[in-house]
Every structure is written in C-alpha cells, then in structure tokens.
Amino acid sequence: MQSAVIGFPRVGKLRELKFASEKYFRGEIDREKLLEIAKGLRKEHWEWQKRTGVQYISSNDFSFYDNMLDTAVLLNVVPERYKKLKLNEMDTYFAMARGYQGKAGDAPALAMKKWFNTNYHYLVPEVEKDTQIKLSGNKPFEEYLEAKNAGIQTKPVLIGAFTFLKLAKYQRNKTANDYIDSIVKAFKEILKKFDDLGAEWIQFDEPALVTDLTKEDICLFETLYNQILENKGKLKVLLQTYFGDVRDCYDNIVTLNFDGIGLDFLEGKHTKTLVEKHGFPKEKVLFAGLVNGKNIWKCSYEKTIVTLSDLKKYANRIVLSTSCSLLHVPYTLENENILKDEVKQYFSFALEKLQELQEISVLTECDNYKEQKAYVDNKKIFEQQRFFQNAEVRQQVAALSEKDFIRQPEHAIRLNVQKKVLELPILPTTTIGSFPQTQEVKKNRSNYRKGEIDKNAYDNKIYAFIKECIEKQEQIGLDVLVHGEYERNDMVEFFGENLAGYVFTDKAWVQSYGTRCVKPPIIFGDVKRIAPITVEYSAYAQSLTKKPVKGMLTGPVTILNWSFPREDISLKEMAYQIGIAIKEEVHDLEKAGIRIIQIDEAALKEKLPIRKSDWYSEYLDWAIPAFRLCHSSVKPETQIHTHMCYSEFNDIIKDIDNMDADVISFEASRSKLTILDAIQESNFETEVGPGVYDIHSPRVPSVEEIVEVLKRMLVKIDKEKLWVNPDCGLKTRGIQETDASLKNLVEATNIVRNQL
Numbered sequence: 193m194q195s196a197v198i199g200f201p202r203v204g205k206l207r208e209l210k211f212a213s214e215k216y217f218r219g220e221i222d223r224e225k226l227l228e229i230a231k232g233l234r235k236e237h238w239e240w241q242k243r244t245g246v247q248y249i250s251s252n253d254f255s256f257y258d259n260m261l262d263t264a265v266l267l268n269v270v271p272e273r274y275k276k277l278k279l280n281e282m283d284t285y286f287a288m289a290r291g292y293q294g295k296a297g298d299a300p301a302l303a304m305k306k307w308f309n310t311n312y313h314y315l316v317p318e319v320e321k322d323t324q325i326k327l328s329g330n331k332p333f334e335e336y337l338e339a340k341n342a343g344i345q346t347k348p349v350l351i352g353a354f355t356f357l358k359l360a361k362y363q364r365n366k367t368a369n370d371y372i373d374s375i376v377k378a379f380k381e382i383l384k385k386f387d388d389l390g391a392e393w394i395q396f397d398e399p400a401l402v403t404d405l406t407k408e409d410i411c412l413f414e415t416l417y418n419q420i421l422e423n424k425g426k427l428k429v430l431l432q433t434y435f436g437d438v439r440d441c442y443d444n445i446v447t448l449n450f451d452g453i454g455l456d457f458l459e460g461k462h463t464k465t466l467v468e469k470h471g472f473p474k475e476k477v478l479f480a481g482l483v484n485g486k487n488i489w490k491c492s493y494e495k496t497i498v499t500l501s502d503l504k505k506y507a508n509r510i511v512l513s514t515s516c517s518l519l520h521v522p523y524t525l526e527n528e529n530i531l532k533d534e535v536k537q538y539f540s541f542a543l544e545k546l547q548e549l550q551e552i553s554v555l556t557e558c559d560n561y562k563e564q565k566a567y568v569d570n571k572k573i574f575e576q577q578r579f580f581q582n583a584e585v586r587q588q589v590a591a592l593s594e595k596d597f598i599r600q601p602e603h604a605i606r607l608n609v610q611k612k613v614l615e616l617p618i619l620p621t622t623t624i625g626s627f628p629q630t631q632e633v634k635k636n637r638s639n640y641r642k643g644e645i646d647k648n649a650y651d652n653k654i655y656a657f658i659k660e661c662i663e664k665q666e667q668i669g670l671d672v673l674v675h676g677e678y679e680r681n682d683m684v685e686f687f688g689e690n691l692a693g694y695v696f697t698d699k700a701w702v703q704s705y706g707t708r709c710v711k712p713p714i715i716f717g718d719v720k721r722i723a724p725i726t727v728e729y730s731a732y733a734q735s736l737t738k739k740p741v742k743g744m745l746t747g748p749v750t751i752l753n754w755s756f757p758r759e760d761i762s763l764k765e766m767a768y769q770i771g772i773a774i775k776e777e778v779h780d781l782e783k784a785g786i787r788i789i790q791i792d793e794a795a796l797k798e799k800l801p802i803r804k805s806d807w808y809s810e811y812l813d814w815a816i817p818a819f820r821l822c823h824s825s826v827k828p829e830t831q832i833h834t835h836m837c838y839s840e841f842n843d844i845i846k847d848i849d850n851m852d853a854d855v856i857s858f859e860a861s862r863s864k865l866t867i868l869d870a871i872q873e874s875n876f877e878t879e880v881g882p883g884v885y886d887i888h889s890p891r892v893p894s895v896e897e898i899v900e901v902l903k904r905m906l907v908k909i910d911k912e913k914l915w916v917n918p919d920c921g922l923k924t925r926g927i928q929e930t931d932a933s934l935k936n937l938v939e940a941t942n943i944v945r946n947q948l
C-alpha cells in the first residue's frame with residue numbers, strides 16, 4: 193500500500209525557521225540568507241519523507257508565515273495599504289503578516305484567526321473592492337521544481353478555491369460568488385502550469401467541507417470545481433479534507449471529476465459510515481486519513497489495519513494517509529531527553545509518524561502480518577496498563593454536584609460589593625498578564641533549566657523582575673496591575689509542570705502562528721495539584737503596591753485544549769480534574785490577599801466542535817461548567833476575570849456570559865469591533881475589556897487611535913462596564929514598544945474619562 197503525507201511541519205526540528213525569520217526581522221541577516229535556510233529545511237523535510245518511503249510527498253506546504261497568506265499573495269489578494277508601502281515581495285508579505293510601521297508608511301496586519309479547531313492561526317485574506325483575483329506568484333511552482341531538481345517528485349498542495357473564498361473577508365455587498373470566475377481562471381492556470389512542469393498529482397486542501405454547509409455552499413463548491421477540473425490534462429487532482437467528515441456533501445464531491453479524495457477517518461465520526469453507505473467510485477483513489485496528524489500517541493496498527501481492510505471492500509485503490517497535516521504535531525522524539533523511555537514508547541511525532549505510515553503500509557501487504565515484529569511490538573503497547581491513576585482525584589470528580597458549579601451571590605449583587613472594595617476609577621485600565629519576556633528573563637529560565645543556578649537564585653531574579661514590573665505599571669498609571677508572568681514560558685506548560693499527571697518535552701514545538709511556537713505538555717495520567725503554583729509570586733507583587741494586583745491563572749479548558757490529551761478517558765473527565773486543581777489555586781490566592789483573580793480561557797473556543805449540532809453535547813456542556821467549577825466558591829468581593837484570545841464568540845455569547853466571570857477581556861482590535869453589537873443585544877452581564885490595540889504587531893498605537901476606539905466602544909457598551917486593556921499578553925513584545933503603547937493607552941483613557 194502506498195502512503196501520503198498531507199503536509200509537513202516547516203519551522204524546523206530546532207525551530208530554525210523561527211530563529212532565522214526573527215533575525216531577518218531584526219535586520220541581522222539578509223533576505224538571501226533567510227531564503228537559503230528555508231531551502232535547506234525544505235530539502236531536509238522532503239528527504240525524510242522520501243527515505244521512509246512516502247510516495248505522496250507535499251511541496252508548497254512550506255511557508256514563511258502561513259499558507260493562507262501564501263495563497264492570498266499567489267492570487268493577488270494584497271490590500272492596497274500594503275501595496276502602497278512599495279516594499280519588496282518578501283517585506284510586503286511580512287507586512288501583511290505582522291503589520292508594518294516605518295519609513296515606508298504604516299499598515300496594520302491582516303486579521304488572524306484560528307485554523308478550524310486547531311491552535312494554528314491563519315491570516316484572513318482581505319478581498320477589497322478593487323482586488324482582481326489572478327495568478328500572480330511563483331512560490332508553488334518554484335518549490336515543486338526545487339524538489340524535482342533534488343530528485344523528489346512531489347504533489348504540490350494549495351488551499352482550495354472553496355476554502356479560500358469561504359475564509360476570506362469581503363468589502364460591503366461583495367461575497368464569494370462575485371469571485372468565482374476569476375478564481376476559477378487562476379486555478380485553471382495553476383493546473384496547467386503544474387501539468388506542464390510534469391507534476392503527477394496536485395492536492396487541494398478543502399477543510400471547509402467538514403463544516404456545516406448550506407445548499408448554496410455546496411453549489412459554490414460544485415460550480416468552482418466543475419470548471420476548475422475541465423481540461424485538467426494528465427494532472428491528477430486530489431481533493432483533501434480533514435478535521436471532520438464531509439457528511440453534508442459526500443455524494444456531491446464523489447461525483448466530481450477528482451482523481452483522489454482524502455478523508456479523515458479519525459476526527460470524521462461519520463466518514464467510515466459514509467463510505468460504507470454510499471460506496472466509493474471505482475476509478476478514484478481513496479486517501480484514507482488514519483495516522484493522527486493532531487495527537488502524539490502511537491497509532492494502533494491493529495485498529496488501522498482492520499479499518500483498511502474494511503475499506504478495501506468499497507474502494508479499489510487506497511493510499512494510507514495522515515489524518516491532517518503533520519503541522520500540528522512536533523517534529524521528532526529524537527531530541528527528547530527528559531521523557532523517560534517507558535513514557536516515550538507511547539509517543540509518535542511527525543518523523544515517527546512517517547515510520548508508522550511505512551510500517552502499516554508494509555504490514556497490509558503481508559498475509560501473516562499479525563506475526564510480524566512491527567505489529568507485535570505495536571500491539572503490546574496498547575495492551576499494557578497505560579496510565580497511572582489517582583483514586584482520590586477520580587473520587588473528587590465523581591462527587592461533584594450542582595452546587596459546585598454555581599457561584600453565590602449572583603453577579604449583580606457581588607458586583608456592588610466588589611466596587612466598594614476595589615475602588616477603581618471608571619474605565620479601569622489593566623493588561624492581560626504577561627510583560628515582555630526579555631533576553632534576561634529567558635536567560636534566567638534557561639540557566640535554571642540547565643542547572644546553572646538554583647531555585648533560590650532563579651526566584652530572586654523573578655522577584656526582581658516583578659518589582660520592576662510593578663514600579664513600571666505604577667509609573668505608567670495603570671489601575672489594576674499584574675506581576676508580569678516572568679516565571680512562565682508558556683501559560684499552559686507552566687501549570688502542567690506544577691500538576692501531577694503531566695509529562696513534558698524538550699523540543700516538541702508546534703507552530704501556533706508565524707514564528708510563534710508552543711510546546712504543549714502531555715496529559716499522561718490523572719491530574720492533581722501538588723502544591724500552590726503561583727501564590728508566592730502574586731503575593732509578593734501585591735505586597736509592593738496598594739493597587740490591586742491580579743492573580744493570573746490559566747483555566748481548565750485552555751489547559752486541556754493546549755495539552756495533548758489522553759485518549760483513554762473523556763475530555764470532560766480531564767477538564768474536571770484540572771478544574772479542581774485550579775480551584776484549589778484560586779482559594780490559595782484568595783487566602784493570600786489577592787482581590788482579583790484572572791482565569792484565562794484563551795483557548796475556550798478553539799475546540800468548539802466544527803459542527804453546530806455537536807456544540808453542546810460534545811463540548812460546551814462540560815467546558816463552561818469546568819470554568820465555573822474553579823470560581824464557584826470564592827468570596828463575593830473577590831473579582832474573577834477571564835480572558836479570551838479572539839472575539840468571534842457572537843454565536844456562543846450566552847455561554848460566555850454563563851461562565852459567570854465578573855470581567856472578560858478579549859481580542860477586538862483586529863476584527864473591527866463587530867462583537868460589540870452582540871454584547872449590546874444580548875444584555876451581556878459580564879463587564880468587558882475589548883482589546884484597544886493589537887499586541888501581535890510591534891506597531892505602537894497612537895493616543896488618538898485609542899481614543900477613537902474607546903469612543904466607538906462607548907457607543908455600544910455602558911461606561912460602567914467597560915475596561916481598557918490591550919488585546920492579549922505582552923510577552924512577545926519588546927520593552928520599548930510596550931511602554932510606549934501602555935502610556936498611550938493610559939493617556940487615551942484619561943482623555944476619554946474627562947469627556948464622560
């Protein structure tokens with residue numbers, strides 16, 4: 193059996209691309225050097241795949257920042273504000289990704305959104321009134337040829353026309369339908385070019401097909417591909433779907449002129465039934481997504497081979513594939529030094545997954561596969577007692593009852609109590625938690641990790657950073673302070689490290705956006721808090737000031753969503769276990785005199801099922817309670833904040849309000865404040881701090897700009913309920929831009945306050 197990889201991670205085993213790009217941004221290396229490093233990485237990635245016998249290797253899965261952005265540039269969807277800067281191609285590209293402020297002008301970045309139900313973010317293409325969609329780039333062709341010249345035949349991959357049009361943003365009365373002709377033309381040209389270049393296959397990624405589709409959507413898809421696939425020459429076209437099943441359009445897509453269809457048999461709950469019920473066209477190749485591209489556990493060969501042999505009854509030709517791009521898993525176990533072998537044996541990262549593809553492919557060709565070593569070894573792993581259990585935690589979860597999820601007294605009443613105790617001005621200013629992680633901060637952490645300094649020395653530094661941070665915030669004049677989160681590398685990993693049941697990796701980075709990678713910890717057993725986690729740092733910060741300092745915690749849903757979860761117990765069970773741990777921390781903070789506690793649920797929406805019909809039953813029915821569990825028994829005067837890294841929660845606005853926090857801050861500046869209408873219409877009870885500027889960009893917002901934003905917010909939000917804060921944590925920013933931005937934020941707030 194042949195095997196295929198939908199896409200491969202690109203930042204490099206040791207994040208080489210990240211470091212090179214950042215050097216380029218700082219002007220430390222030139223464009224040629226960056227290109228050279230990228231080229232080296234691509235070659236390495238193709239060669240690994242070739243070496244492990246993958247037949248369908250992707251090209252153009254590489255990106256300097258994001259594949260959606262690549263596609264936008266390829267299709268000439270470049271807004272005027274970037275064209276006006278008249279930068280070279282690469283810098284225009286980075287300006288779209290990161291925003292630009294400099295000699296050439298000032299242009300905020302494109303909006304960034306979560307890629308379906310992952311923690312990867314894509315840039316939202318902006319189709320402007322005058323945008324002409326047309327083929328206007330060479331990247332996919334160049335990369336294809338680069339591989340070919342290195343002796344590797346690849347299948348170029350592109351975001352499909354449908355997904356592209358569905359995710360793009362349009363100006364006023366325009367819709368996707370207005371761009372059908374132009375995008376069809378561009379895609380036909382792309383097919384023609386690849387056919388001429390000698391490509392055998394091309395892959396169109398159409399994950400938008402696994403979402404709830406309307407009749408119009410299906411019609412759009414058919415219209416697009418009926419035309420794109422006419423006269424496609426010898427080139428074979430693979431329609432690739434992932435992150436779910438295509439239950440709304442299975443019949444439609446199998447009748448179109450694709451040569452191969454890629455389906456996700458892991459996240460797609462109905463995928464197998466669809467194939468069994470409706471059959472699969474004889475002349476097409478089924479790319480069966482069975483090796484998990486999202487989780488890090490070994491694949492069960494037994495289960496996979498059974499599924500494959502069932503599928504053989506329906507499909508003539510099957511290629512074994514990953515369930516989605518391997519972008520969502522780390523590179524390799526090779527560099528993992530802290531994981532113990534007895535733990536490591538359960539895991540498989542991208543490189544190991546290549547080997548799984550190879551082994552399963554070989555096994556499917558053997559009659560006596562059950563006797564083969566690869567099979568026997570794999571089976572053993574699934575048979576042994578896998579996870580350590582903690583009876584006490586299990587018991588605590590089992591004993592939870594309704595009252596554990598309800599905070600008393602109700603919001604309106606406790607709000608008054610809090611107002612009296614906290615004595616905050618109108619439009620209170622604050623930040624989301626972290627302050628810039630400077631070289632010094634990182635150095636302190638790495639020195640400690642390497643054992644070069646002891647815990648005491650490490651903490652002393654942290655205390656010094658905290659002190660400086662508090663002084664700075666007082667100077668700037670913020671109202672609610674934070675300790676700066678200098679002890680955290682990552683808002684989830686840090687908590688994971690302080691909870692039993694977790695295991696950690698050294699180098700298991702996964703791209704989150706652009707040059708930003710995260711290293712999700714792994715839930716290996718029952719989760720339990722061992723000792724207070726943040727209390728000393730928060731208490732110290734509070735001791736330095738009369739102003740309230742927020743205690744900063746990560747919420748259970750986010751901890752769970754940004755970890756690699758177990759596969760043997762339910763997500764709900766894991767979320768409640770973590771919820772209990774955070775609840776204990778909340779209480780200890782309260783006892784230590786912390787008056788405001790922020791429980792971040794940055795990733796709450798991320799795992800909202802792609803299909804509406806699954807929202808409650810599969811997710812919200814336990815996710816919202818898991819959050820409430822953490823704060824249900826705090827004192828009325830303790831103010832609970834939460835934070836979310838996005839503002840598209842119009843659809844679940846009631847559920848967000850139901851988390852019953854006192855204040856919520858969220859991203860808003862990149863998304864044109866549309867959420868404010870929903871907040872107004874739903875009589876949102878929770879006080880709100882919609883971010884007044886974008887922290888994902890180094891750009892400093894001006895006072896006027898922030899005044900403007902605040903005024904727009906005040907049209908929709910009661911002045912008693914509005915908080916003023918940046919979009920998100922400041923850890924990825926530099927000191928200077930942060931200071932300047934926060935000063936402007938406070939100044940703007942003062943101006944607006946005086947006018948109220």
Ligand code: GLN
Nearest residue numbers: 624625626794837921922
């Ligand atoms: N409190 C966290 C910080 O400021 C929140 C980060 C996030 O929302 N991703 O860094």
Ligand code: ZN
Nearest residue numbers: 836837920921
């Ligand atoms: Zn955030």
